[in-house]
Amino acid sequence: MVRTEIGRLQEHPIVDFRRGKEVTIYFNGKPIKAFEGETVAAALYAAGVRVFSRSFRWHRPRGFFCAIGKCSACMMEVDGIPNVRTCKVYVRDGMQVRTQSGMPDAEKDMFSILDDVIDKVFPHGSHYSKFTTSKKAREFMVKRMRKFTGFGNPPKAVFSGNADYEEIETDILVVGGGPGGMSAAINAGKYGAKVLLVDENPFLGGQLVKQTHRFFGSAKERAGTRGIRISQILEDELMSIENVEVRKETRVFGIYNGEAGAYQRIDENYGKLLRIKAKKIVVATGAYERTLVFENNDLPGVYGAGGVQTLMNVYGIKPGNMGLIVGSGNVGLILTYQLMQAGVNVAAIVEAMPRIGGYFVHAAKVRRLGVPIYVRHTILKATGKKSVEGAVIARLDDKWQPIPGTEKKIDCDFICVAVGLSPTHELLYQAGCKMKFVPELGGIVPLRSRFNETSVTGLYVAGDVAGIEEATAAIMEGRIAGIHAAVTLGYGGDEAKKELDEAVREIEEFRAGPFGERIVCGLEKCTLESEVML
Amino acid sequence: MKYLERGYLERDELPPFPSEERLKKKAVAYIECPQPIPCSPCYESCPANAIQMNNINDPPKVDYEKCTGCMKCIRVCPGLAIFMLRLRDDGKGEVTLQYEFLPWLKKGDIVKLYNRKGEEIGEGVVNWVLPPERNDNTSLVRVEVDADLIFEVRAVRPAGWER
Numbered sequence: 001m002v003r004t005e006i007g008r009l010q011e012h013p014i015v016d017f018r019r020g021k022e023v024t025i026y027f028n029g030k031p032i033k034a035f036e037g038e039t040v041a042a043a044l045y046a047a048g049v050r051v052f053s054r055s056f057r058w059h060r061p062r063g064f065f066c067a068i069g070k071c072s073a074c075m076m077e078v079d080g081i082p083n084v085r086t087c088k089v090y091v092r093d094g095m096q097v098r099t100q101s102g103m104p105d106a107e108k109d110m111f112s113i114l115d116d117v118i119d120k121v122f123p124h125g126s127h128y129s130k131f132t133t134s135k136k137a138r139e140f141m142v143k144r145m146r147k148f149t150g151f152g153n154p155p156k157a158v159f160s161g162n163a164d165y166e167e168i169e170t171d172i173l174v175v176g177g178g179p180g181g182m183s184a185a186i187n188a189g190k191y192g193a194k195v196l197l198v199d200e201n202p203f204l205g206g207q208l209v210k211q212t213h214r215f216f217g218s219a220k221e222r223a224g225t226r227g228i229r230i231s232q233i234l235e236d237e238l239m240s241i242e243n244v245e246v247r248k249e250t251r252v253f254g255i256y257n258g259e260a261g262a263y264q265r266i267d268e269n270y271g272k273l274l275r276i277k278a279k280k281i282v283v284a285t286g287a288y289e290r291t292l293v294f295e296n297n298d299l300p301g302v303y304g305a306g307g308v309q310t311l312m313n314v315y316g317i318k319p320g321n322m323g324l325i326v327g328s329g330n331v332g333l334i335l336t337y338q339l340m341q342a343g344v345n346v347a348a349i350v351e352a353m354p355r356i357g358g359y360f361v362h363a364a365k366v367r368r369l370g371v372p373i374y375v376r377h378t379i380l381k382a383t384g385k386k387s388v389e390g391a392v393i394a395r396l397d398d399k400w401q402p403i404p405g406t407e408k409k410i411d412c413d414f415i416c417v418a419v420g421l422s423p424t425h426e427l428l429y430q431a432g433c434k435m436k437f438v439p440e441l442g443g444i445v446p447l448r449s450r451f452n453e454t455s456v457t458g459l460y461v462a463g464d465v466a467g468i469e470e471a472t473a474a475i476m477e478g479r480i481a482g483i484h485a486a487v488t489l490g491y492g493g494d495e496a497k498k499e500l501d502e503a504v505r506e507i508e509e510f511r512a513g514p515f516g517e518r519i520v521c522g523l524e525k526c527t528l529e530s531e532v533m534l
Numbered sequence: 535m536k537y538l539e540r541g542y543l544e545r546d547e548l549p550p551f552p553s554e555e556r557l558k559k560k561a562v563a564y565i566e567c568p569q570p571i572p573c574s575p576c577y578e579s580c581p582a583n584a585i586q587m588n589n590i591n592d593p594p595k596v597d598y599e600k601c602t603g604c605m606k607c608i609r610v611c612p613g614l615a616i617f618m619l620r621l622r623d624d625g626k627g628e629v630t631l632q633y634e635f636l637p638w639l640k641k642g643d644i645v646k647l648y649n650r651k652g653e654e655i656g657e658g659v660v661n662w663v664l665p666p667e668r669n670d671n672t673s674l675v676r677v678e679v680d681a682d683l684i685f686e687v688r689a690v691r692p693a694g695w696e697r
Contacts, residue, residue, distance in 0.1 A: 361615040362613065363542075367540075368649065509589065512589065515591075
């Protein structure tokens with residue numbers, strides 16, 4: 001029903017895809033049509049490329065998983081530079097993209113048939129002990145082994161760009177321009193604090209840019225509004241505050257005693273190293289998707305749910321014809337509906353728990369369109385040679401073991417793993433925050449006060465990096481962190497303090513229902529006792 | 535909460551039906567949203583105070599006598615869980631639902647009707663549409679169905695649609 005052309009959706013009920021100028025990129029020397037604004041990975045996918053790389057051992061074909069720069073399965077050589085995450089690089093006319101693992105390329109890797117032999121002759125770690133006697137032999141073998149491993153070759157291109165150094169002083173630095181980060185910047189900025197917001201992407205909004213569905217919550221949190229619009233509303237609000245500066249394509253690589261180091265990309269040949277001295281820092285780096293253990297889970301065609309959302313809702317690229325969704329949380333349910341909106345069929349939703357994990361109303365709207373939801377079921381394996389051709393699911397017993405004889409074959413050409421997220425906590429670790437594993441919050445999270453200040457004074461968290469919830473909660477957390485940071489710097493006065501109390505009360509009320517129970521239980525385990533009183 | 539094992543509501547889990555008398559007067563909002571979730575735009579949008587909620591997590595309850603059939607709630611419901619129901623004097627029934635698929639439906643289109651389980655239960659005719667551009671791409675579609683189907687029809691697709 002939905003028209004497609006060269007792998008791209010030409011129409012969509014919700015999103016209006018505005019594609020840039022048509023350009024040509026070269027994949028292993030072969031010309032491929034792409035549109036400006038698309039990432040290399042997205043353009044290749046649209047052109048039908050499924051194998052992006054080969055695994056370091058065993059030469060197994062790999063596609064991408066996350067499509068937001070976190071899984072590294074899409075690494076290729078771009079314009080002579082090895083190990084480039086192609087899902088984070090945007091196409092440019094004449095760009096040369098090569099797969100760097102596999103001989104002659106990742107698609108047709110002749111060494112994959114030698115896997116067993118290679119593993120016998122060169123067991124794990126053998127390169128440390130073999131070929132060490134003669135320098136010549138070693139140099140020769142290292143070169144050959146590099147080819148085998150797929151780590152990429154030394155850059156052929158010499159970097160010819162320029163880089164500058166800039167020191168910035170600001171009241172508050174916000175790392176991450178998703179709902180949590182934008183909300184923190186808005187709420188600190190509106191009381192007069194000087195704010196710098198940085199984000200690694202060329203756009204703001206974080207993962208909101210692919211949330212085409214209407215949001216839940218109260219009207220005050222813009223419930224009933226689509227995520228993509230909320231992203232725009234927040235951005236407009238942010239841009240209207242004079243004392244907030246936004247720098248896109250800026251990656252923070254470290255926080256050292258209240259100072260942050262970052263790299264800002266200006267264009268292909270020019271960048272800036274930033275030293276940011278901030279009195280307060282809000283980290284809102286979000287989360288990445290978890291995978292699931294099953295046979296062939298590395299096969300191209302097994303994607304994170306968010307990866308498919310990015311491909312489909314941001315770039316308008318059809319992920320396949322028939323999907324299987326693993327996980328019935330809100331992400332899995334919403335994705336199912338979004339796939340159907342893009343004219344893609346969903347074979348089934350598989351859930352290991354005895355009941356649906358997400359909101360019932362989301363389940364009801366895909367169920368009534370005929371998508372079966374199998375609770376107490378799991379995926380046993382993906383089938384296919386170079387990409388997913390099907391899947392086998394089975395029913396689970398009370399001890400979560402597959403029941404023999406209940407296996408069912410599902411025809412599908414891609415599988416979406418929607419089994420949850422984990423906080424992107426690396427920057428917090430590096431900054432010295434006390435961290436704790438809290439399963440209710442999705443993994444390792446920082447200890448924090450009621451106002452989202454971590455154990456490092458002046459360092460705040462907001463959004464999924466503080467614990468996996470959803471965008472509305474992230475906006476509320478950002479508001480709390482932003483206002484508290486501003487207030488402790490002397491901005492806002494009583495008015496701000498009053499709003500802060502109100503914000504804390506609102507998020508408590510928001511989490512008061514059964515869906516918030518788990519979060520509240522998790523928060524109890526990681527809330528710092530010593531709270532900064534105002 | 536058996537409905538969470540199935541993904542659809544059975545008869546005994548549905549909210550009470552509006553009386554036949556009320557259904558004949560004018561359209562009434564029927565909300566199939568049994569689970570406590572933090573969501574309240576329907577409650578906030580209702581100008582007649584017909585939707586009751588004690589807090590944001592409380593499932594909405596409709597006072598059918600107060601409901602004026604204004605459709606403010608069905609326009610904003612993010613869960614696509616609100617249906618406007620009506621019984622006409624000529625013995626036909628009408629169901630209005632949110633619709634977000636291509637091709638957009640038009641007045642006069644014949645549609646397949648689906649129940650909560652996704653089973654095809656007949657055909658209906660679209661007799662009114664709120665165009666998608668008027669409501670942030672969520673179109674409202676009113677279908678004319680047999681009177682006994684108004685508590686069954688929960689999805690429609692164009693006549694030629696195949697899963």
